[in-house]
Amino acid sequence: MKDTLKWSYALNQWNIRLDVFVRHEEQIRAFKTAAACGFDHLELASGTGRWDNLSRPEVIWQNHRDAAGLRDFLARGSITGVSSFFWDPFQPVEEEGWAFLLPQNPADHDAIVESAKPFVDFLAQVGSDRLVARPTRSAWMGAPFDAGTIRLVGSLWNRVGELAAASGVNLSVHYDCLSAIHSEKDLEAFLEATDLALVGLALDTAEFTIGGIDPVAFYERHADRVTHVHLKDTPFRDSGDEYRMPGAEATMLRGGAGRRIERWFFELGTEGGLVDVPAFVAALRAHEYGGWVVVESDHGGNPAELCMLNSWFLQHELGIAK
Structure with a gap:
């Protein structure tokens, strides 16, 4: 996209199962689709195992040798580079012995910081400066966080931010609608507990909306903390605390219970969408936002299809040249 904002596209929507996004030709086809729609950078997302071969730095290097090899692979699909890497340290992975780590447990903090290193090193090698991380587990897994727990979790992410900064990589923590840091009050307390110079916020417009937080109003108040953006729409809010349902990743987000909504996240311009995308993008411009918009x-x-619909909206509703 030819714009004053930096646009990227998230590769996660292609990687829906381990058996459908493994072959290099399938990945190059996805790269070409994103490039044809005007996106020359991609955001990767963490996963596990050799079948999920664009989601762990160790496996990426096994497939593509080094940063130059990866750049050559991306270029085969007309992609210029990696904008960012989304990392969920609370998803047990094969590479770390399926360890189940908790940010509210101080005994786990060293291991969590250590687990950030492959992603930080990867980003430094490929010339990208943005690690996007889920800062905590889902709320249904335990008791609500109190103020002391939020401060403790904040101290962990200050350490990760310090580690990243030492390699020239910036950290953005990503609020999601299932998070144990859930309410607007919780999120603001978390920002107060973290160092502005080390920990930015990744604002996901749909996740905020589902969680009951107005993304435009929040950004206007906290533009100095927002260093990364995920832009998508949703026609739904979690009006019944469904995020607290056991196994909410399936029972809420995959329609297994509650209102049986099978799809919460939608492309830009969806009829009935609750995210005011034009107003949000206008706010980014007004505050001279310098990070990535993914x-x-x-x-x-x-x-x-969704990539093309998103591209159409940016071009025809926001007037951004492809």
Whole structure:
């Protein structure tokens, strides 16, 4: 996209199952789709195992040798580079012995910081400066966080931010609608507990909206803390504390219970969408936002179709040249 804002596209919507996004030709096809829609940078997302071969730095290097090899691979699909890497340290992974780590447990902090190192090193090698991290587990897994717990979790992410900064990489923590740091009050307390110079906020417009937080109003108040953006829409809010349901990743987000909404995340311009995308993008421009704006649909449907719909909206509704 030819714009004053930096646009990227999230690769996660292609990687819906381990058996459908493994072959290099499938990945290059996705790169070409994103490039044809005007996106020349991609955001990767963490996962596990050799079948998920664009999600762990160790496996990426096994496939593509080094940063130059990866750049050559991306270039085969007309992609210039990696904008960012989304990392969930609370997803047990094979590479770390399926360890189940908790940010509210001080005994786990050293291991969590250590687990950030492969991603920080990867980003430094490929010339990207943005690690995007989920800062805590889902709320249904335990008691609500009190003020002391939020401060403790903040201290952990200050350490990760310090580690990243030492390699020239910046950290943005990503609020999601299932998070144990859930309410606007919780989120503001977390920002107060973290160092502005080390820990930025990744604002996901749909996740905020589902969680009951107005993304435009929040950004206007906290533009200095927002260093990364995920841009997508949703026609739904969590009006019944469904995020607290056991196994909310499936029972809420995959329609297994509650209102049986099978799809919460939608492309830009969705009819009935609750995110005021034009107002949000206008706010980014007004505050001279300098980070990445990553468009995603997050497993919403046919990935190529959704990429094209998102591109159409940016071009025809926001007037951004492809």
